[in-house]
Amino acid sequence: MSADFTARAGAALADPTLKIAIDRTTITARTKRASAIAAWPEFPLARALGRDIKDHVIAHLDHYLLEFEANAIASGARVHWAETAQQACDITVALCRAADARSVTRSKSMLGEEIGLPHALAQAGIERVETDLAEHIIQLAGERPSHIIWPALHKTREQVGELFAREHHGALPLDTAEQMMASARRELREKFLAADVGISGANFLIADTGAVCTVTNEGNAELTTTPPRLHIVTAGIEKLVPSTAHAMSLLRLLVRSATGAELTQYTSFHRGPRRPGDTDGPTEFHIILVDNGRTRMRAEGLAEMLRCLRCGACLNHCVVFRQIGGHAYGGTYPGPMGAVITPILDGLAASHDLPNACTLNGQCQEVCPVAIPLPTLLRGWRDRSWREGLEPASLRGSLALWRFVARRPALYRAATALALPMMRLFARRGWISAMPLAGGWTRHRDLPAPPARGFMAQYAARQKAARR
Amino acid sequence: MTDARAAILARLAGHRTDQATIAAQAAALLDRVGPTRPDRVRGAPDAVFLQRLASPAIGATGERIATLAELPEAVSRYLAAHALPPLVAVQPHPELAGLAWAGIATHADITPDEAVAVGLAHGGIAETASLVFHSGAHSPTLFAFLPMHHIVALHAHSVRPWLEDHIAADPPRNVNLVTGPSGTTDIEGTLVRGAHGPGHLHVVMIGSNNDADPVAATRPA
Ligand code: SF4
DSSP, rough: HHHHHHHHHHHTOOOOOHHHHHHHHHHHHHHHHHHHHHTOHHHHEEEHHHHHHHHHHHHHHHHHHHHHHHHHHHOOEEEESSSSSSHHHHHHHHHHHHTOOOOEEEOHHHHHHTTTTHHHHHTOOOEEEEEEEHHHHHHHHHHHOSSSOOOTTTTHHHHHHHHHHHHSSSSSOOOSSHHHHHHHHHHHHHHHHHHHHHEEEOEEEEEETEEEEEEEEESSSHHHHSSSSSEEEEEEEGEEEESSSHHHHHHHHHHHHSSSOOSSSSEEEEOOSSOTOOOOOOOEEEEEOTTTTHHHHHHOOOOOGGGOOOOOOOHHHHHTTTHHTHHHHHHHHOOOEEEEHHHHOOOOOHHHHHHSSSSOHHHHHHHOOOOOOHHHHHHHHHHHHHHTOOHHHHHHHHHHHHHHTTTOOHHHHHHHHHHHHHTTTTETTEEEEOOTTTTHHHSOOOOEEEOOOHHHHHHHHHHHHHOO | HHHHHHHHHHHOSSSSHHHHHHHHHHHHHHTTTEEEEEESSOHHHHHHHHHHSSTTTTTTEEEEEEEEGGGHHHHHHHHTTTOSSSEEEEOHHHHHHHOOOTOOOOESSSSSTTTTEEESEEEOOOOOOOEEEEBBBTTTTGGTTTEEEEEEEEEEGESSGGGGGOOOOOOSSEEEEEOHHHHHHHHOOOOEOOOOSOEEEEHHHESSOTTTTTTHHHHHO
């Protein structure tokens, strides 16, 4: 493991408040998802359908992009294409400048985070107002999102209360989550209506209508995209679906997997600018289609990852994420899905630790609503990292030693016969809480004490007894 | 940015499948939707709608009146029950404008801090108790988002069973499915009602849809 990841994970593990915050949200999320899925016996069929819809689109992505583009243009939208994060930011900033925009409201979008849009707007001197409650929290705190559904998951309600007491202008009470939301509502109300540009992401791009689908609980997406003169959508090219009906099937999966609800409060389909007779809506509607590594994923054996609906279930169920939270991963996307995507976005050399920070217990794949084989994809990165010589010499050395011993059964048995009794010297009530050379394991958890004799020794003894 | 467009499309171009085959595959996927739906819309869609609307997961309220002419009375009752002043924004829909709003001061322009707005939904979806709004001159988008209390009239005959049943062939600029009052789970994952959108949603069902065939409303096997 490289120093960066180890240091970040170590700092996360040493933070007891962080652990409380992670537990509060992920336990609720797992419980709610479980009951939503239990109330939907058709889930396995729906999941197979969701998987196949996404695979169909990814296989014919060029076809659907062109169909979407033509229909979006016919609705009055302008469509832009960006190969890289930088291009996408440049287009967005240029559109804001051309519109003389002073203030921009933004409705949460992971793609916006991925391409570094907050930073690009700041560099351009354009005021950015985050309207999603969690994004508002982390904007005030000057932090980065730590979860793809709950960006402020790393904060307890007590911490949010303190932050709002410091930063909000109203003098509303801030003891409950309800009161904190009410304070944010008041703080942001006027900003929604005063913005020149509203920027959103897309949950789905509908090829046969050219519409952009967003889902939110708070109603902030519509308040972000309706009043300003410009609505800019930044969307990954994998968000396409053939039609609205296909999107509905994916919505059933996405929402239950994300929050345990059956449908988010607001599911909106935006299609072009204001029309004659409309009394509200933007006068310009721009869609930026962003590649940023997606065509590479498709070409390099990661096509299945492009099914991802960004529901966050794999994060909530990951034993590693639940210990270290999202920031320790160091990229835009944390948890299992992040460990697969980040090496594409940031390069394997900088992120080869992430596919290793996984127990391969398979929980993530089991809960994934589009059945992405996350453990297999993570193993693929491990292979590649090994082949490219990115794993440190100490790891290569110890594995070589293990291999040497393991291929010589007599030596292996002698070594275990020696090691097991030694390990048992450190055990108390069947658990080892500290032992030389095992600090990396025992600092944050105990190691079960091994039996006195190894498997082969016990097996041999049993065979002998049976023969008697 | 034609360069980026060409480059992306070039990287995606593989062996090309003809359009008809792709369309047939997409249609075949939709043929599989029926058995995946949560099998719970049993009975008349409008009755299922009202039932689900009141479930804690959705957190809205509902009532039924016989005809649209009774809507102003229902609104008056709601205002009285919530101790709200008789001042409401009414969606500029001809069906609503024609009503006798006795005792209630109405206006058509919604303000950022509007206390109460009254609207008429394009339709309803029983599966999720969702209201469908289509933007247009008679239905500004912000009506569903600015008020604190949103009272929505819904014709019983416009309620259909499933999410797929209100898909328009040529949709307007904005289609909104509204499911309950706004909320957030952003603080510790727990649902809190009343976010940026309305904090209260009240649906007034107009008439009933007893003629709807309950068998047709259930999921095909
Ligand atoms: S990989 Fe699957 S479970 Fe994880 S966020 Fe994506 S869709 Fe959800």
